[in-house]
Amino acid sequence: MDSFEFNKIAAAILIALLTIKGADLISNHLIEPNMLKENVYKIAGVSPSSSGAPAEATKKGPAPIEPLLATANIQQGEAAFKKCTSCHTIEKGGPNRIGPDLYGVVGAPKGQHPGYVYSSALEKKGGTWTLDDLNEWLYSPRDFVPGTKMSFVGVKDDKERADLIAYMMKQSDSPMPLPEVKEAVPQESKKEGD
Numbered sequence: 001m002d003s004f005e006f007n008k009i010a011a012a013i014l015i016a017l018l019t020i021k022g023a024d025l026i027s028n029h030l031i032e033p034n035m036l037k038e039n040v041y042k043i044a045g046v047s048p049s050s051s052g053a054p055a056e057a058t059k060k061g062p063a064p065i066e067p068l069l070a071t072a073n074i075q076q077g078e079a080a081f082k083k084c085t086s087c088h089t090i091e092k093g094g095p096n097r098i099g100p101d102l103y104g105v106v107g108a109p110k111g112q113h114p115g116y117v118y119s120s121a122l123e124k125k126g127g128t129w130t131l132d133d134l135n136e137w138l139y140s141p142r143d144f145v146p147g148t149k150m151s152f153v154g155v156k157d158d159k160e161r162a163d164l165i166a167y168m169m170k171q172s173d174s175p176m177p178l179p180e181v182k183e184a185v186p187q188e189s190k191k192e193g194d
């Protein structure tokens with residue numbers, strides 16, 4: 001009697017356990033857990049990628065200017081220069097406005113236009129406005145010359161920047177030839193240089 005009772009109880013427990021386990025197995029098949037591909041809450045500076053570099057770290061700079069100049073459009077550059085005319089003239093002998101007159105600036109020494117008071121940042125930058133320097137300057141003036149007083153965000157579009165530079169090159173007494181311009185630095189740089 002006692003052992004029969006015990007068996008019944010044991011069987012009941014066993015069946016209960018099997019039922020629980022069975023339900024678990026079945027439900028695991030019915031409900032497929034969907035794992036998230038990325039964190040819902042993004043933590044600043046923490047990258048989900050294993051490379052460790054934050055996504056923004058691969059900052060895009062300006063594209064090299066010389067290949068772009070080969071296909072640059074001077075008319076479109078002139079149109080793009082409208083962005084600059086609130087602060088700059090680009091005629092020979094034109095007045096300085098908020099910024100200096102830019103006639104002949106391509107290849108000229110930086111921060112030397114007569115009668116204009118530059119920021120010390122640009123004054124100290126040194127060298128001439130080569131195409132590469134102009135390219136970086138116009139992409140982001142503040143990155144190229146931290147502390148400049150040219151408050152202009154920059155022209156991020158590579159084609160537009162090339163058009164602009166091609167137009168500016170033409171506004172000069174001795175314009176550089178368009179594609180291969182690197183060697184054609186005007187004499188002034190000799191006087192000015194070391």
Ligand code: HEC
Pocket residue numbers: 080081083084085086087088098099100102105109110111112113117118119120121122123129138147148149150151152155164
């Ligand atoms: C909000 C006014 C403003 C706008 C818009 C502006 N500039 Fe300037 N720019 C300045 C000022 C101010 C300086 C002098 C910067 C300094 O001294 O740090 C300057 C300096 C320059 C210089 C250096 C000149 C030199 O003699 O060394 C170049 C080149 C130039 N700007 C080109 C441009 C072009 C091209 C544009 C249009 C795409 C433009 N700027 C738009 C205000 C402006």
